[in-house]
Amino acid sequence: MKTMTSNVDRLNALLGKLALVSTLLLTSCAVDTESNHQTTTDKVETFNSINGKPNLIVIVADQMRRSSMEFWQQPEFQGALNTNSDPVITPNLNALADNGVVFTDAIANFPLCSPYRGMLLSGLFPHKNGVTNNTRVGRPEVGLKPDIPTLTSVLRDNGYNTALIGKGHWHNNLPMFDGNNRFVGTTTAPGGHYFQGTRYDTYIPPGKARQGIEYWYQSLGHNHKNPVVYTNDTELSGVEEGTPFHPKRYSAVDQANVIIDYIGNTRAQRDNNKPFAILWTMDPPHSPYNNISDTDERIFNTMYREIPLGLLLNRPNASIERAKAAAAIHFSMITLIDREIGRVLTTLEERNLLNNTLIVFTADHGEMMGSHGKMAKNVYYEESIGIPLILYFPDKLIPQQDDLLIGVPDIKPTVLGLLGLEHQVPTDLDGTNYAPYWQNSSNIDNEPERPKSSLYYGTGDAYGVRTHEYLYVVNSDGNLDALFNNVEDPYQLSPLTLKDIPPEDVTTLQDELGQWLTRINHPWALARKHSQMISYPEE
Structure with a gap:
Protein backbone atom coordinates (compact mmCIF):
# COMPACT_ATOMS: atom_id res chain seq x y z
CA MET A 1 0.00 0.00 0.00
CA LYS A 2 1.47 3.31 -1.04
CA THR A 3 0.46 6.44 0.84
CA MET A 4 1.73 10.01 1.08
CA THR A 5 3.56 9.55 -2.24
CA SER A 6 4.75 13.12 -2.60
CA ASN A 7 6.30 13.07 0.86
CA VAL A 8 8.06 9.79 0.14
CA ASP A 9 9.46 11.20 -3.11
CA ARG A 10 10.71 14.29 -1.28
CA LEU A 11 12.26 12.09 1.38
CA ASN A 12 14.03 9.91 -1.18
CA ALA A 13 15.44 13.02 -2.83
CA LEU A 14 16.73 14.30 0.49
CA LEU A 15 18.25 10.95 1.40
CA GLY A 16 19.95 10.91 -1.98
CA LYS A 17 21.67 14.18 -1.15
CA LEU A 18 22.89 12.63 2.08
CA ALA A 19 24.17 9.44 0.46
CA LEU A 20 27.71 10.69 -0.11
CA VAL A 21 27.95 12.01 3.42
CA SER A 22 26.65 8.74 4.85
CA THR A 23 29.19 6.79 2.83
CA LEU A 24 32.02 8.92 4.17
CA LEU A 25 30.81 8.59 7.74
CA LEU A 26 29.83 4.95 7.79
CA THR A 27 32.11 2.99 5.51
CA SER A 28 35.33 4.01 7.23
CA CYS A 29 34.17 2.15 10.30
CA ALA A 30 37.31 0.21 11.20
CA VAL A 31 38.43 3.19 13.29
CA ASP A 32 36.48 4.47 16.29
CA THR A 33 37.27 8.16 16.48
CA GLU A 34 35.58 8.51 19.84
CA SER A 35 37.90 6.07 21.57
CA ASN A 36 40.82 5.94 19.13
CA HIS A 37 40.29 2.18 19.09
CA GLN A 38 41.49 0.66 15.82
CA THR A 39 40.86 -2.74 14.33
CA THR A 40 44.07 -4.77 14.31
CA THR A 41 44.81 -6.02 10.82
CA ASP A 42 48.30 -7.42 11.30
CA LYS A 43 48.76 -11.12 12.03
CA VAL A 44 45.31 -11.86 10.66
CA GLU A 45 44.36 -15.42 11.51
CA THR A 46 41.33 -17.61 11.10
CA PHE A 47 40.16 -18.39 14.61
CA ASN A 48 37.91 -21.35 13.92
CA SER A 49 37.45 -24.44 15.97
CA ILE A 50 39.39 -27.51 14.94
CA ASN A 51 36.26 -29.23 13.70
CA GLY A 52 35.08 -26.20 11.70
CA LYS A 53 31.94 -25.39 13.68
CA PRO A 54 30.46 -22.03 12.67
CA ASN A 55 30.59 -18.99 14.93
CA LEU A 56 27.52 -17.04 16.03
CA ILE A 57 26.75 -13.39 16.73
CA VAL A 58 23.20 -12.52 17.81
CA ILE A 59 22.70 -8.74 17.69
CA VAL A 60 19.67 -7.38 19.55
CA ALA A 61 18.86 -3.69 19.20
CA ASP A 62 16.67 -2.25 21.94
CA GLN A 63 13.38 -0.67 20.89
CA MET A 64 13.63 -0.64 17.09
CA ARG A 65 10.67 -1.33 14.86
CA ARG A 66 10.70 -3.42 11.72
CA SER A 67 10.23 -0.48 9.35
CA SER A 68 13.38 1.27 10.61
CA MET A 69 15.81 -0.18 8.07
CA GLU A 70 16.91 1.57 4.90
CA PHE A 71 16.82 -1.41 2.55
CA TRP A 72 13.01 -1.43 2.50
CA GLN A 73 13.38 1.54 0.12
CA GLN A 74 15.51 -0.47 -2.34
CA PRO A 75 13.81 -1.73 -5.53
CA GLU A 76 14.19 -5.41 -4.64
CA PHE A 77 12.36 -4.84 -1.34
CA GLN A 78 9.64 -2.55 -2.66
CA GLY A 79 6.22 -3.80 -1.54
CA ALA A 80 7.64 -6.14 1.10
CA LEU A 81 6.05 -3.90 3.72
CA ASN A 82 2.54 -2.61 3.27
CA THR A 83 3.39 0.59 5.15
CA ASN A 84 5.94 3.34 4.65
CA SER A 85 9.44 2.61 5.89
CA ASP A 86 11.25 5.02 8.16
CA PRO A 87 13.85 7.46 6.74
CA VAL A 88 16.91 5.81 8.24
CA ILE A 89 20.38 5.24 6.79
CA THR A 90 21.67 1.71 7.48
CA PRO A 91 24.25 0.63 4.88
CA ASN A 92 25.53 -2.31 6.92
CA LEU A 93 22.08 -3.72 7.59
CA ASN A 94 21.43 -3.24 3.88
CA ALA A 95 24.42 -5.46 3.12
CA LEU A 96 23.20 -8.15 5.51
CA ALA A 97 19.73 -8.00 3.98
CA ASP A 98 21.01 -8.19 0.41
CA ASN A 99 22.77 -11.45 1.22
CA GLY A 100 20.56 -12.93 3.91
CA VAL A 101 17.08 -14.06 4.84
CA VAL A 102 14.88 -11.04 5.61
CA PHE A 103 11.66 -11.54 7.55
CA THR A 104 8.75 -9.27 6.73
CA ASP A 105 6.49 -10.49 9.55
CA ALA A 106 8.70 -11.29 12.56
CA ILE A 107 6.80 -10.69 15.79
CA ALA A 108 7.83 -9.73 19.32
CA ASN A 109 5.19 -11.87 21.02
CA PHE A 110 5.49 -9.96 24.30
CA PRO A 111 6.87 -6.55 23.23
CA LEU A 112 8.75 -5.72 26.40
CA CYS A 113 12.47 -5.86 27.25
CA SER A 114 12.76 -8.61 29.88
CA PRO A 115 10.07 -10.97 28.54
CA TYR A 116 11.75 -10.84 25.14
CA ARG A 117 15.09 -11.86 26.62
CA GLY A 118 13.50 -14.68 28.57
CA MET A 119 11.86 -16.04 25.41
CA LEU A 120 14.99 -15.59 23.29
CA LEU A 121 17.19 -17.55 25.68
CA SER A 122 14.71 -20.24 26.74
CA GLY A 123 12.53 -20.83 23.67
CA LEU A 124 9.59 -20.76 26.09
CA PHE A 125 6.76 -18.31 26.71
CA PRO A 126 6.86 -16.19 29.90
CA HIS A 127 4.53 -18.28 32.10
CA LYS A 128 7.03 -21.14 31.71
CA ASN A 129 10.37 -19.31 31.86
CA GLY A 130 9.59 -16.97 34.77
CA VAL A 131 10.03 -13.62 33.01
CA THR A 132 6.40 -12.53 33.09
CA ASN A 133 7.13 -8.80 33.12
CA ASN A 134 10.09 -6.46 33.16
CA THR A 135 12.48 -7.31 35.95
CA ARG A 136 12.69 -4.38 38.32
CA VAL A 137 12.76 -3.27 41.93
CA GLY A 138 9.57 -4.49 43.61
CA ARG A 139 9.26 -7.62 41.46
CA PRO A 140 11.63 -10.10 43.12
CA GLU A 141 9.67 -13.04 41.72
CA VAL A 142 10.26 -12.02 38.09
CA GLY A 143 13.38 -13.54 36.56
CA LEU A 144 14.57 -16.26 34.23
CA LYS A 145 14.49 -19.67 35.90
CA PRO A 146 18.14 -20.70 36.32
CA ASP A 147 17.73 -24.41 35.52
CA ILE A 148 16.17 -24.02 32.04
CA PRO A 149 18.53 -25.08 29.23
CA THR A 150 19.02 -21.84 27.31
CA LEU A 151 20.49 -20.98 23.94
CA THR A 152 23.76 -19.95 25.55
CA SER A 153 24.01 -22.88 27.98
CA VAL A 154 23.36 -25.37 25.17
CA LEU A 155 26.07 -23.72 23.08
CA ARG A 156 28.54 -23.78 25.96
CA ASP A 157 27.80 -27.47 26.57
CA ASN A 158 28.46 -28.16 22.89
CA GLY A 159 31.93 -26.67 22.79
CA TYR A 160 31.32 -22.96 22.21
CA ASN A 161 33.01 -19.98 23.83
CA THR A 162 30.05 -17.90 25.02
CA ALA A 163 29.96 -14.14 25.61
CA LEU A 164 27.48 -11.46 26.61
CA ILE A 165 28.28 -7.91 25.57
CA GLY A 166 25.52 -5.45 26.46
CA LYS A 167 22.32 -5.66 28.48
CA GLY A 168 21.26 -8.60 30.63
CA HIS A 169 17.82 -7.67 32.00
CA TRP A 170 16.52 -11.16 32.71
CA HIS A 171 17.53 -11.60 36.37
CA ASN A 172 15.60 -11.11 39.61
CA ASN A 173 16.17 -7.64 41.03
CA LEU A 174 17.33 -8.04 44.65
CA PRO A 175 19.02 -5.63 47.15
CA MET A 176 22.45 -7.27 47.20
CA PHE A 177 24.68 -4.24 46.67
CA ASP A 178 26.51 -1.90 48.98
CA GLY A 179 26.02 1.84 48.77
CA ASN A 180 28.57 2.13 45.96
CA ASN A 181 26.90 -0.34 43.57
CA ARG A 182 29.41 -3.05 44.43
CA PHE A 183 27.77 -6.48 44.40
CA VAL A 184 28.23 -8.16 47.80
CA GLY A 185 25.70 -10.99 47.43
CA THR A 186 23.77 -10.41 50.64
CA THR A 187 20.78 -8.36 51.72
CA THR A 188 22.39 -7.64 55.08
CA ALA A 189 25.05 -5.01 55.69
CA PRO A 190 27.08 -3.98 53.80
CA GLY A 191 24.42 -5.20 51.34
CA GLY A 192 20.75 -4.32 51.43
CA HIS A 193 20.93 -1.79 48.60
CA TYR A 194 19.48 -2.13 45.11
CA PHE A 195 21.58 -1.31 42.09
CA GLN A 196 21.49 2.47 41.77
CA GLY A 197 21.13 3.85 38.26
CA THR A 198 17.96 2.18 37.05
CA ARG A 199 15.08 0.37 38.72
CA TYR A 200 14.67 -1.84 35.67
CA ASP A 201 17.86 -3.87 35.61
CA THR A 202 20.47 -5.34 37.88
CA TYR A 203 23.87 -6.98 37.76
CA ILE A 204 23.86 -10.74 37.16
CA PRO A 205 26.54 -12.40 39.31
CA PRO A 206 28.50 -15.54 38.40
CA GLY A 207 26.50 -18.74 38.60
CA LYS A 208 23.50 -20.37 36.97
CA ALA A 209 21.78 -17.05 36.34
CA ARG A 210 24.39 -16.25 33.68
CA GLN A 211 22.93 -19.07 31.59
CA GLY A 212 26.21 -20.65 30.54
CA ILE A 213 27.81 -17.38 29.43
CA GLU A 214 31.54 -17.37 30.13
CA TYR A 215 32.80 -13.94 29.04
CA TRP A 216 30.74 -11.28 30.78
CA TYR A 217 30.49 -7.60 29.85
CA GLN A 218 27.15 -6.33 31.15
CA SER A 219 26.02 -2.77 30.53
CA LEU A 220 23.30 -1.31 32.75
CA GLY A 221 21.08 1.71 32.45
CA HIS A 222 20.27 3.87 29.47
CA ASN A 223 22.87 6.59 29.91
CA HIS A 224 24.18 5.88 26.43
CA LYS A 225 27.31 8.00 26.76
CA ASN A 226 28.27 6.88 30.25
CA PRO A 227 26.95 3.37 30.91
CA VAL A 228 27.66 1.37 34.06
CA VAL A 229 29.47 -1.87 33.24
CA TYR A 230 30.21 -5.05 35.19
CA THR A 231 32.67 -7.50 33.68
CA ASN A 232 34.81 -10.51 34.50
CA ASP A 233 37.48 -9.07 32.18
CA THR A 234 39.32 -7.44 35.07
CA GLU A 235 42.32 -6.64 32.90
CA LEU A 236 40.06 -4.43 30.81
CA SER A 237 38.11 -2.82 33.66
CA GLY A 238 40.89 -2.46 36.20
CA VAL A 239 38.49 -3.42 39.02
CA GLU A 240 37.47 -6.70 40.59
CA GLU A 241 34.43 -8.57 39.31
CA GLY A 242 31.22 -7.28 40.85
CA THR A 243 32.53 -3.72 41.03
CA PRO A 244 31.14 -1.31 38.42
CA PHE A 245 33.20 0.86 36.12
CA HIS A 246 32.44 3.51 33.49
CA PRO A 247 34.02 3.10 30.03
CA LYS A 248 33.23 6.79 29.38
CA ARG A 249 32.28 6.30 25.76
CA TYR A 250 29.05 5.68 23.89
CA SER A 251 27.68 2.25 24.83
CA ALA A 252 27.39 0.85 21.30
CA VAL A 253 30.90 2.05 20.45
CA ASP A 254 32.30 0.59 23.63
CA GLN A 255 30.56 -2.74 23.07
CA ALA A 256 31.82 -2.95 19.49
CA ASN A 257 35.34 -2.35 20.80
CA VAL A 258 34.94 -5.20 23.29
CA ILE A 259 33.59 -7.54 20.60
CA ILE A 260 36.45 -6.69 18.24
CA ASP A 261 38.94 -7.44 21.01
CA TYR A 262 37.11 -10.65 21.89
CA ILE A 263 37.17 -11.84 18.28
CA GLY A 264 40.87 -11.01 18.12
CA ASN A 265 41.40 -12.68 21.49
CA THR A 266 43.73 -9.88 22.50
CA ARG A 267 43.78 -10.83 26.19
CA ALA A 268 43.13 -14.58 25.90
CA GLN A 269 39.44 -13.98 26.56
CA ARG A 270 38.51 -17.30 24.94
CA ASP A 271 39.83 -20.62 23.68
CA ASN A 272 41.05 -20.28 20.08
CA ASN A 273 40.28 -23.94 19.47
CA LYS A 274 36.57 -23.41 19.99
CA PRO A 275 34.01 -21.44 17.97
CA PHE A 276 32.50 -18.39 19.64
CA ALA A 277 28.91 -17.40 20.31
CA ILE A 278 28.37 -13.72 21.13
CA LEU A 279 25.11 -12.26 22.41
CA TRP A 280 25.33 -8.52 21.67
CA THR A 281 22.41 -6.80 23.36
CA MET A 282 22.65 -3.10 22.62
CA ASP A 283 21.17 -0.24 24.63
CA PRO A 284 20.18 2.12 21.76
CA PRO A 285 17.98 3.16 20.10
CA HIS A 286 16.02 2.90 23.38
CA SER A 287 15.11 6.14 25.11
CA PRO A 288 16.37 8.61 26.24
CA TYR A 289 16.14 10.20 22.82
CA ASN A 290 15.04 13.77 23.47
CA ASN A 291 18.43 15.47 23.44
CA ILE A 292 21.22 15.57 20.89
CA SER A 293 23.57 14.37 23.64
CA ASP A 294 21.77 11.01 23.51
CA THR A 295 23.18 10.26 20.08
CA ASP A 296 26.22 10.85 17.88
CA GLU A 297 26.11 14.57 17.14
CA ARG A 298 27.91 14.20 13.81
CA ILE A 299 25.44 11.63 12.51
CA PHE A 300 22.50 13.68 13.76
CA ASN A 301 23.71 16.99 12.34
CA THR A 302 24.80 15.58 8.98
CA MET A 303 22.00 13.14 8.22
CA TYR A 304 18.85 13.94 10.19
CA ARG A 305 18.70 17.51 11.42
CA GLU A 306 17.40 18.88 8.11
CA ILE A 307 14.70 16.27 7.49
CA PRO A 308 11.27 17.85 8.10
CA LEU A 309 9.16 16.24 10.81
CA GLY A 310 6.47 15.38 8.30
CA LEU A 311 8.98 13.24 6.42
CA LEU A 312 10.53 11.71 9.53
CA LEU A 313 7.12 10.66 10.82
CA ASN A 314 5.75 9.55 7.47
CA ARG A 315 2.92 7.39 8.82
CA PRO A 316 -0.70 8.60 8.76
CA ASN A 317 -1.24 7.26 12.29
CA ALA A 318 1.65 9.29 13.76
CA SER A 319 1.27 12.24 16.10
CA ILE A 320 3.99 14.67 15.08
CA GLU A 321 3.47 16.67 18.25
CA ARG A 322 3.97 13.58 20.41
CA ALA A 323 7.24 12.51 18.76
CA LYS A 324 8.71 15.75 17.43
CA ALA A 325 11.52 15.92 19.99
CA ALA A 326 12.52 12.27 19.62
CA ALA A 327 12.18 11.15 16.00
CA ALA A 328 15.39 12.48 14.46
CA ILE A 329 17.46 11.48 17.48
CA HIS A 330 15.98 7.97 17.58
CA PHE A 331 16.62 7.41 13.88
CA SER A 332 20.15 8.78 14.16
CA MET A 333 20.81 6.25 16.92
CA ILE A 334 19.83 3.50 14.48
CA THR A 335 22.43 4.81 12.04
CA LEU A 336 24.93 4.85 14.89
CA ILE A 337 24.37 1.18 15.78
CA ASP A 338 24.54 0.32 12.08
CA ARG A 339 27.99 1.92 11.97
CA GLU A 340 29.15 -0.16 14.93
CA ILE A 341 27.78 -3.34 13.38
CA GLY A 342 29.84 -2.42 10.32
CA ARG A 343 32.99 -2.26 12.41
CA VAL A 344 32.39 -5.78 13.72
CA LEU A 345 31.60 -7.09 10.22
CA THR A 346 34.85 -5.54 8.99
CA THR A 347 36.77 -7.36 11.72
CA LEU A 348 35.16 -10.68 10.83
CA GLU A 349 36.04 -10.16 7.18
CA GLU A 350 39.64 -9.18 7.93
CA ARG A 351 40.09 -12.29 10.03
CA ASN A 352 38.52 -14.59 7.42
CA LEU A 353 35.65 -15.40 9.78
CA LEU A 354 32.70 -13.79 8.02
CA ASN A 355 31.82 -16.76 5.82
CA ASN A 356 31.78 -19.09 8.80
CA THR A 357 29.71 -16.91 11.13
CA LEU A 358 25.94 -16.95 11.49
CA ILE A 359 24.79 -13.38 12.16
CA VAL A 360 21.32 -12.75 13.53
CA PHE A 361 20.09 -9.16 13.66
CA THR A 362 16.86 -8.40 15.47
CA ALA A 363 15.32 -6.23 18.21
CA ASP A 364 13.51 -6.97 21.44
CA HIS A 365 10.43 -4.99 20.39
CA GLY A 366 9.43 -2.06 18.27
CA GLU A 367 8.97 1.66 18.92
CA MET A 368 5.65 3.47 18.58
CA MET A 369 7.33 6.86 17.95
CA GLY A 370 4.08 8.81 18.03
CA SER A 371 1.89 6.30 16.20
CA HIS A 372 -1.58 6.27 17.77
CA GLY A 373 -0.28 9.03 20.03
CA LYS A 374 1.99 6.61 21.88
CA MET A 375 5.71 6.24 22.50
CA ALA A 376 7.87 3.21 23.31
CA LYS A 377 6.29 -0.28 23.33
CA ASN A 378 4.22 -2.88 25.22
CA VAL A 379 1.08 -2.46 23.13
CA TYR A 380 -0.39 -4.65 20.40
CA TYR A 381 0.01 -2.20 17.51
CA GLU A 382 2.27 -3.25 14.66
CA GLU A 383 4.85 -0.55 15.42
CA SER A 384 5.33 -2.25 18.81
CA ILE A 385 5.18 -5.96 17.93
CA GLY A 386 6.78 -5.80 14.47
CA ILE A 387 10.53 -6.33 14.77
CA PRO A 388 13.46 -6.60 12.36
CA LEU A 389 14.93 -10.04 11.79
CA ILE A 390 17.75 -10.88 9.38
CA LEU A 391 19.68 -14.15 9.17
CA TYR A 392 23.05 -13.84 7.45
CA PHE A 393 25.05 -17.01 6.85
CA PRO A 394 27.05 -16.91 3.59
CA ASP A 395 26.99 -20.09 1.51
CA LYS A 396 24.67 -21.72 4.06
CA LEU A 397 21.41 -19.82 3.53
CA ILE A 398 19.63 -18.88 0.33
CA PRO A 399 19.09 -15.07 0.35
CA GLN A 400 15.38 -14.31 0.22
CA GLN A 401 12.44 -12.51 1.77
CA ASP A 402 10.11 -14.59 3.93
CA ASP A 403 6.72 -13.68 5.39
CA LEU A 404 6.96 -16.48 7.97
CA LEU A 405 5.12 -15.52 11.16
CA ILE A 406 8.19 -16.28 13.22
CA GLY A 407 8.10 -15.47 16.93
CA VAL A 408 10.74 -14.95 19.58
CA PRO A 409 10.64 -18.51 21.03
CA ASP A 410 11.44 -19.80 17.53
CA ILE A 411 14.85 -18.08 17.46
CA LYS A 412 16.59 -20.45 19.89
CA PRO A 413 15.70 -23.72 18.10
CA THR A 414 16.20 -22.15 14.66
CA VAL A 415 19.68 -20.87 15.54
CA LEU A 416 20.66 -24.24 16.99
CA GLY A 417 19.37 -25.88 13.81
CA LEU A 418 21.37 -23.54 11.59
CA LEU A 419 24.50 -24.31 13.60
CA GLY A 420 24.03 -28.05 13.04
CA LEU A 421 22.84 -28.64 16.60
CA GLU A 422 19.25 -29.55 15.77
CA HIS A 423 19.58 -32.71 17.87
CA GLN A 424 20.35 -30.51 20.88
CA VAL A 425 17.02 -28.67 20.64
CA PRO A 426 14.96 -29.59 23.73
CA THR A 427 11.72 -31.33 22.84
CA ASP A 428 9.60 -29.31 25.26
CA LEU A 429 10.15 -25.90 23.66
CA ASP A 430 7.33 -23.60 22.61
CA GLY A 431 9.42 -22.50 19.63
CA THR A 432 9.99 -24.30 16.33
CA ASN A 433 13.19 -24.96 14.39
CA TYR A 434 12.57 -23.35 11.00
CA ALA A 435 16.15 -23.76 9.77
CA PRO A 436 15.28 -26.26 6.99
CA TYR A 437 13.30 -23.57 5.14
CA TRP A 438 16.33 -21.58 4.00
CA GLN A 439 19.25 -23.96 3.92
CA ASN A 440 20.90 -24.97 0.65
CA SER A 441 19.09 -28.29 0.44
CA SER A 442 16.43 -29.79 -1.77
CA ASN A 443 15.24 -32.06 1.05
CA ILE A 444 11.89 -30.71 2.18
CA ASP A 445 10.82 -33.78 4.13
CA ASN A 446 11.95 -32.27 7.41
CA GLU A 447 10.42 -28.82 6.90
CA PRO A 448 7.99 -27.90 9.69
CA GLU A 449 4.50 -26.67 8.91
CA ARG A 450 4.29 -22.92 8.44
CA PRO A 451 2.24 -21.27 11.19
CA LYS A 452 -0.99 -19.47 10.38
CA SER A 453 -0.49 -17.00 13.22
Missing part, protein backbone atom coordinates in the same frame (compact mmCIF):
# COMPACT_ATOMS: atom_id res chain seq x y z
CA SER A 454 1.86 -15.72 15.89
CA LEU A 455 0.78 -15.44 19.51
CA TYR A 456 0.41 -12.02 21.16
CA TYR A 457 1.18 -12.24 24.86
CA GLY A 458 0.25 -8.97 26.51
CA THR A 459 0.79 -7.32 29.86
CA GLY A 460 -2.35 -7.29 31.98
CA ASP A 461 -3.53 -10.75 30.98
CA ALA A 462 -4.50 -10.05 27.36
CA TYR A 463 -3.79 -12.54 24.59
CA GLY A 464 -4.32 -12.66 20.88
CA VAL A 465 -3.06 -13.74 17.49
CA ARG A 466 -1.51 -11.87 14.62
CA THR A 467 -2.15 -13.50 11.25
CA HIS A 468 -1.14 -12.16 7.85
CA GLU A 469 -4.54 -10.50 7.60
CA TYR A 470 -5.70 -9.72 11.12
CA LEU A 471 -4.75 -8.75 14.66
CA TYR A 472 -7.16 -10.22 17.23
CA VAL A 473 -6.78 -9.64 20.99
CA VAL A 474 -8.96 -10.72 23.93
CA ASN A 475 -8.58 -8.94 27.28
CA SER A 476 -8.71 -10.32 30.81
CA ASP A 477 -12.46 -9.69 31.06
CA GLY A 478 -13.09 -11.86 28.02
CA ASN A 479 -13.96 -8.91 25.81
CA LEU A 480 -12.58 -7.94 22.43
CA ASP A 481 -9.55 -5.73 23.04
CA ALA A 482 -8.46 -5.26 19.43
CA LEU A 483 -9.42 -6.37 15.94
CA PHE A 484 -7.78 -4.88 12.85
CA ASN A 485 -7.52 -5.90 9.21
CA ASN A 486 -3.81 -5.37 8.57
CA VAL A 487 -4.18 -5.76 4.81
CA GLU A 488 -6.93 -3.21 4.24
CA ASP A 489 -5.91 -1.05 7.21
CA PRO A 490 -2.12 -1.43 7.64
CA TYR A 491 -1.84 1.55 9.99
CA GLN A 492 -4.61 0.12 12.21
CA LEU A 493 -6.74 3.24 12.16
CA SER A 494 -10.13 1.50 11.89
CA PRO A 495 -10.98 -0.83 14.79
CA LEU A 496 -13.38 -3.61 13.87
CA THR A 497 -16.01 -5.65 15.69
CA LEU A 498 -16.55 -9.37 15.13
CA LYS A 499 -19.61 -8.52 13.06
CA ASP A 500 -17.45 -6.54 10.63
CA ILE A 501 -15.54 -9.56 9.32
CA PRO A 502 -16.72 -12.80 7.69
CA PRO A 503 -17.87 -15.49 10.17
CA GLU A 504 -15.29 -17.93 8.83
CA ASP A 505 -12.54 -15.42 9.68
CA VAL A 506 -13.90 -15.10 13.22
CA THR A 507 -13.79 -18.88 13.52
CA THR A 508 -10.21 -19.02 12.27
CA LEU A 509 -9.00 -16.34 14.69
CA GLN A 510 -10.70 -17.92 17.69
CA ASP A 511 -9.42 -21.37 16.69
CA GLU A 512 -5.86 -20.09 16.29
CA LEU A 513 -5.86 -18.42 19.71
CA GLY A 514 -7.29 -21.52 21.36
CA GLN A 515 -4.74 -23.77 19.69
CA TRP A 516 -1.85 -21.54 20.75
CA LEU A 517 -2.91 -21.31 24.39
CA THR A 518 -3.54 -25.06 24.53
CA ARG A 519 -0.25 -25.94 22.88
CA ILE A 520 1.79 -23.92 25.38
CA ASN A 521 -0.25 -25.14 28.39
CA HIS A 522 -1.32 -21.65 29.28
CA PRO A 523 -3.51 -21.21 32.40
CA TRP A 524 -6.29 -19.77 30.25
CA ALA A 525 -6.43 -23.01 28.28
CA LEU A 526 -6.30 -25.20 31.38
CA ALA A 527 -9.31 -23.29 32.76
CA ARG A 528 -10.86 -22.87 29.29
CA LYS A 529 -11.32 -19.19 30.06
CA HIS A 530 -13.37 -16.89 27.85
CA SER A 531 -14.53 -19.73 25.62
CA GLN A 532 -17.06 -17.38 24.03
CA MET A 533 -14.08 -15.62 22.41
CA ILE A 534 -11.56 -18.46 22.23
CA SER A 535 -12.18 -21.87 20.66
CA TYR A 536 -10.13 -24.43 22.56
CA PRO A 537 -9.53 -27.83 20.96
CA GLU A 538 -11.73 -30.66 22.16
CA GLU A 539 -10.19 -32.51 25.09
